[in-house]
Amino acid sequence: MAAPATTTGTTAHGGADAAHSGGFPPFQGETFASQLLWLAITFGVLYWLAAKVIVPRLGGILEERASKIGNDLDEAAAMKAKAEEAGQAYEKSLAEARARAQAIAQETRETVNADSAERRKSVEADLAAKLAAAEAKIVATKTEAMSHVEAIAADAAGAIVGRLTGAAPAPADAAKAVKTALGG
């Protein structure tokens, strides 16, 4: 249907190539052989390229990228786990150190307390001993002083008697008299 119109159209425009074949170009059988030949050659080359180079290469690139990203994510997750572990270990050691510090402080407090109590006890004992010694010394001094009182009293009585009577009694008599007076 289109053939006559095309032939007149192309001849009118002086298309030499079209004129000798005529007809609607897609249905011109004599061009099929060279079209098929070149299609076979070019599509064959393209298929060979696709099968041998393009598809394996691009598939490889994409796979490599996916695995690289996967590996990196795994690595990051492992590192995160490690960091968390380290954090926990740190917390744990911190708690341990704190507990130990408290224990040491407690222990020190106890030993210091015990020590000071002991020292206080020994000092107290010492003081008590000194006190007892001092008291004993006072008693001894007092008795000694009291024993001298008789002699002094005898001397004083002798002296007084000597002044009053003018004749000093014998010291032994004076002492005897003093002893009697004192009720001893």
Added chain:
Amino acid sequence: MAGPIEQFEIKPIVSLGKIGGSEIAFTNSALFMVAAVAIIALLFVYGTRNRSLVPGRLQSLAEMGYEFVANTVRDSAGHDGMRFLPLVFSLFMFVLVSNLLGMIPGAFTVTSHLIVTAALAALVILTVIVYGIYKHGTHFFGLFVPGGVHPLMLIILVPIEVISFVSRPISLSVRLFANMLAGHIALKIFAGFVATLLFAGGWAILSPLPLALTIALIALEFLVAALQAYVFAVLTCIYLHDALHPGH
């Protein structure tokens, strides 16, 4: 001015002699086939030469194209259909780049010739038949026998299934061919109106109308160029799925 059909003329550039009465030549069609393959090779082979972990611009584009086709194959033909990835990739890229090259003004559209689309469709259907029989033997013909149907019904259903199978390569090739042909003819006619109206005296006022239509048609043709390549690839995947899993 050239007629709307002239853009589809096959013009020999270098004649290579005759085989069986038909001339074998390097034609404008062959030139654009070579150009299409060269562009694909440039993008996908040269563009990925570094195999970078972080892709550059060209490699990004190549990866997008590859992943698009790979996802199409995976979705339509299943995981075992990935063995046909090179075939579907070649078909999709060849049709897409040929269609898009045809959008350059003055360029030749390889896919506007029925012989080319028919050859590609025949390649697909032959792959389906050969692989289906190789893989499943006579079980492959279970494709024509729907399961769970009364035996009497099969008398009607089997011929229908056979006809639908036979019409696949026809629809596959004619769909692409007719879309490209009709689109380019429509573009040429409307673009021709612009020139005709411009030299038609007072009617020149109306010439922006077909110009606007031509611009809209160009946008539509770009869509058709990409869409038809995708349709070709998806249908190829669906037919290959039949070869991998015959029986409904």
